[in-house]
Amino acid sequence: MSVSPQPAMPKSWRVESKPHKFCPGCGHGLVLKCLGEAIDELGIQDKVVFGCDIGCSLLSWDFFNCDSVQTHHGRTTPVMTGIKRANPDAICVAYMGDGGGYAIGIGGIVNAAARNEKVTVLLANNTVYAMTGGQMSPCTMPGQKVETAPYGRDPEATGMPTQGPEMISAITGDGAYVARGTTSNLKQLKSYIKKALQNQMEGNGFSFVEALAGCPTNWRTNAEKTWAFIEKEMPQYYKVGEKKNPFEAKKEAQQNG
């Protein structure tokens, strides 16, 4: 019997810190794989400064062979903004969860987006505060049972899930790239992340990619149910696709002009 070869790790991953520390089946690893491959393909490992938040994303503090800074809950965007402003040649990537980005860190993200900061924000939406044990997050879906909404999220009491990319595309100026991808379509997710990085490299504006990601541990799901949730439940509220694409806009302008 032939042993199937181990799929290659992205070159920009740090071998010494593998196997990684996420739970089996976690979405973070997949998003970071797309990021790693995008970094490789763009040849920017020497320029990337990777910032991660508190939350499960913090487990990636030594994930890459890239300079990395792990900061406080919700503050990754301003830290990366500070680096980018000080060193415009750096390719700054802020990585966080939906709690870090849309609750505690919303001020940081909204204002960086409004200023069209030339940084790339990558946000893993797993609908929960995962690291702290599965509490309700801004992205918990109506009816979804979580630790602080044990009978299911009631939108009457707690509002509807935050639509990050939709909001960010509305408040960013020209040159911003905004998309929502999913770990159930890695090819597409990688292409979004790649464009988000390219957008920064070209100095166009803010780049933002939300990635729908699984948290089997807090969802208490097996492999099958995890995928069912990502593929069937999540897209009911979270529409995958590009929301704002300066590359397309440029192409259109050229065709029309």
Add this chain to the structure above:
Amino acid sequence: MSEKPITGEKRAFMTGNEVVAWACLAAGADIMYGYPITPQNEIMHYWTRQIPKYGRKFLQTEDELSAGFTTVGGVLAGLKAFTATAGPGNTLMQEPMSMAEMMRLPVVTIVQQRGGPSTATVIYSQQEVTLTTQGGNGEGMRIVYSPSNHQELFDYTIKAFNTAWKYRFPTFVLGDGYQAKLRESVTLYDPEEKGIERVPSEKYVGKPGTPGVDREPGHYRNTYNTEEELFEVLQQHFADFEKMTPEVVEYAQDNVEDADLVIVAHGVVFRGVRDAVKELREAGYKVGFFRPITLRPFPAEQLKAIANKTKKLLIAESAQGQLAKLVKDAIYGASAEIVPMFRPGVGITTEQIVAKVKEVL
């Protein structure tokens, strides 16, 4: 762009905030990240007016959390980055400064104290002593200078950048609303011409080469997985802080040798104390003063020696005992009696100090 902001010595008559902006230019600060709050606003105003000439940068952020964290980012990128704040802004600033403490980032912050708690007044106090020396969830591994006039505001702001980059602890210049807004004479100078060592900055991230290929990646974190791991890291911080202390500690004292009473004060309150001691000595009172210039690290040994000789320590501060806490901690076990003169949120005049001394001596 390489033009020097100051050459030779320049006499000027300006506000403290303007002095700070010039000091930051002279110190070679590269970038300011800031958020408006009175009474520090004009630091940003003067900075933004001057920087196009000298190729420096500025970002106005959405709040102090962001101002602090972008400053942290600027330092990580290897620039001499600074910010300025006061009162409730200083409260918010403690979160990024905790990170600077954990990662040993030489972030420079100018604090122009205002009244507290909370929004309180926009004018003056010395109520941010505890917050600035001990703020954040940690052990207060930071350097805090307390200037008392515009010349010192200039001198110590320059010094703050050098000390910060030399020892890699977050460093504060703890001014106040009076110093911020008052106009007085000052001599501006280029520190290099005075032979003041300009400690170079250094990149934490973005060094030349490809990480993992021809150099190790810089991985910086403020979260530790085990108690022991954090304990180890902190032991090193404490050891570095202790080693640095005798090199960094600054204080002034006068007439303490035969004194029955020594007045302890810092910042602008010290100005009234200095004049009061002169006046009281002329009237035959055996009075001296001790003034901590660094509130953190605190000149503990030096003050304890005095507290073992004199009968009374009169602590004069525009706060309800924040300096007194530092003093009591420093002199624990010494024989001097502590006499409080606490006036939170208001100034203290020479006359008031003279009257107080006559009352208690």
